[in-house]
Amino acid sequence: MNQTTQHDLIGIADVAAKIPAFISKVPNLLSGLKQAYLRTPNTPAGLGLAFERAVKRNPNGFALLFEDQKYTYTELNQWANQIGHYYLSLGAQKGDVIAVMIENRSELAATIIALAKIGVTAALVNTAQTGKVLTHSVNLVKPIALITGEECRAAVDEVRDTLDLPVDRFHWFADQATRQHPGRAPKGYINLAEAIDAFAKFNTPTTQSVKGKDGLFYIYTSGTTGLPKAVIFTNSRWTLAYGTYGHVLNLNPDDVMYVTLPLYHATGTVVCWCGVIAGASTLAIRRKFSTSAFWKDVQKFDASAIGYVGELCRYLMDAPPSGLEKGHRVKKMIGNGMRPNIWDKFKERFGIEEVLELYASSEGNVGFSNVFNFDNTVGFSPTPYAIIQFDKEKNEPVYDKKGRCLKVKKGDVGLLVGKITSRSPFDGYTDQEKNKSVILENVFKLGDRYFNTGDLVRDIGFRHAQFVDRLGDTFRWKGENVSTTEVENIVSEYSKISEAVVYGVEIPNTNGRAGMAAITLLTDIELNDQDCKDMAADFKKNLPAYAVPVFLRVQKQVETTGTFKYQKNKLKEQAFDPNKTDERILVLLPQTDAYCDLTADIYTGIQAYKYRF
Incomplete structure (x- = not known):
């Protein structure tokens, strides 16, 4: 469990000391907040729209780097458009779902953009899933098609007969640079790289019709009933992350963010990528994280920012010193789970100046981001929340005589709950019973509703928190x-x-x-x-x-x-x-x-x- 000290507690004076460094970010942050909060469920929004804006800002700059592949914003946009036009020709409509099972590579990025532009929800299947779990994940969201990479085909083939899909809706990408070499599809699959070749490269006509309330993708999260839950991630929620995390990171077209996190998770595909798109910057991806290759790739791609989770940081700290870990451009990192006991050591060893630690969950309605660059915190939250007293033995909140919850004192640990409002809605799971189980009612007054994050955090002052532990199953x-x-x-x-x-x-x-x-x-x-x-x-x-x-x-x-x-x-x-x-x-x-x-x-x-x- 994370430990706190008096030094970690934050007051007005501490925030005031951070203001000079924060001021340079203000114009970009205000622009982002305007896009994030001046929106309604019926406002055009989302990844597709934001990506097209980035194309206009930086048409000839690189949007994506993978291995030895390079795609400019124009090239990646044209590729996505061809995929989008192809699915529109099959009758795909806004609100439909297509399951996507591809490892981190160029084809995955192009597919996500394409489906976002046409309003089709991409079900981002964990590429480690097999057997009954894979069958459950695909059938749960009732897709009209499945797109898989050759690297995941064996897992799909194993359960193919159990998937509720027409036989002609299994689409396939070869495990290679399919823009140059489409490959030869195995029996029973349509070669998507060949199928899209005849379709137009101009923008699909649908992007402006995709609204904030529409589903962008499903992200799978573990649940208490034993099988993955599909969490709907709307275009509105992506736009919120884009306007906050994305603009706080303050990247520009000269920046390159290196991401080894799986893009089927929100940290990779939402938090990291939205910062890249907000800056019309470059996303450099690796199929899977490798300690030995990390700093080699940073140098190869000339990265200036990295995406992380806590475990990744520990692996890098455990590795023997390398000459490659110095002399790079990386000054910023964004992610979650950085341990307090290595925070300072990590920054010093690798020359990092800004750790944009954040807190969010795929299904939740409350988020924190370290906008002021304090150490040992998930940051500041502009969204309405409370940290309430929690009895771990009884596994329930502590209530007063009136049956209301009690907030913790500064420095104390409690259960984080996010207030459900029109500006911070709870989009929820596909399972309505699951939705009911995570909503607390009448928390502080009659009629209020809060989302139970299931996480214990410490209130360290000035609307900042430290993550402590996760409850439940x-x-x-x-x-x-x-x-x-x-x-x-x-x-x-x-x-x-x-x-x-x-x-x-x-x-x-x-x-x-x-x-x-x-x-x-x-x-x-x-x-x-x-x-x-x-x-x-x-x-x-x-x-x-x-x-x-x-x-x-x-x-x-x-x-x-x-x-x-x-x-x-x-x-x-x-x-x-x-x-x-x-x-x-x-x-x-x-x-x-x-x-x-x-x-x-x-x-x-x-x-x-x-x-x-």
Whole structure:
């Protein structure tokens, strides 16, 4: 859990000291805020419109860099237009959904822009999904087509018969530079690079008809029922991020932002990319994050800004010093999850001047951004919110005698809730029951409504906060939200396991929480060495890498409450410390293919950061 000091608390004098450096950003920020807030649900808005404006501002400047590929704003716009015209010719209409499963590369960027321009909602499928989870994610949003890259085709082929799509709506991009070499489509797929070739390159006629209330994309987030939830991200919400985060970053056409975060997540495709489009700057992307290639790419692309999550920062800090980490143009970074204990060290080592840490969630209505460039904070929020007292044991807010919530004092930790208003609406999930479960009513007075973020934050003053922890049935690991129920379902399918309880535990020197499963075996069953290998293989096959449990605790029986809820608090407190239980604990060490018993020596090694999880 993050620690705070008196030094972290912010007052008027602290803000006043930041004003001189902030003034240079004001004109650009005011322009952004005008676009963000002077809008209605029926105002033309969104990524497509903003991108076309960027094309006019910087037609011959580079919009996108990937590997050795380079596309100017004009070229990327023409490519997107051809994709858009093609789908319009198939009868695609505003409000339709198309599922997109492509790794970070040029084809993904062009596709997202194209669908934004024609008002089709892009369902940005996590490229790590397979099997039942993938089927659920696609069918949930009722798409009219699916676009996949060759790199994801095997996962699609595996579940193709379970997808609710016409046989002629499976579209495909080769895993190469398809503008130059379209490739040859496998049987059962339409080669999208070839199909669009005959279509016009001028702007689609639909961009101005896309309104703020219209869906831009679905982003998938873990839920408590075990399968991903599809969160609708409207054009209005993207415009809000564009007008705030995008303009605070203050990029210009000479800037290049390097992003290794997956574009199926909001941090990459909303936060980072909106800053690039706001500045008519260049987006440089990599398929997947690589510690060893990071600073090489920064130099190659001449990057001046980077996108990050906390885990990425830790990996870079853990890497041995390199001459490439100095002498670059990077002075700004934007993202979330920077740990307070490395904040200053990171800035000093890599020459960073501005950390635009922020807080937001795909489904939420409250956001913070570090506009004043303070250290150790998710920043300032202009949106209406409250930080309320929360009882972790009862897992509910603290109420006064009148049944109203109580705000925390400055310096204290509480539950963050966002007030639902016309200017900060809650767009919600596809699941209406889920929507009801995250809305708190009559919080401070009769009739008010707040979105429950499920996050504990610290009030450090002047409408600034520090992120502390996440509540509920998800935890964060490797920069991803992990659904405990989804993992429980997969773990419980192993032949010798009757029941599993999954929770997150903290490992020293890492971000977030690693997965741990307390498992109960079938009667008179023991786990042998082959089981330890088979379980690891089974979990890796059926779960994304970040969701595979790092620890297993073998229990005789699962403890539950009187209402049959799992007793997770005790399990979390004992974590994987062998001194706190006499039950068997297994660990999946990095770069291994089997669980092994967690010995005293291994436990000591984990505490000493001998193993890099």
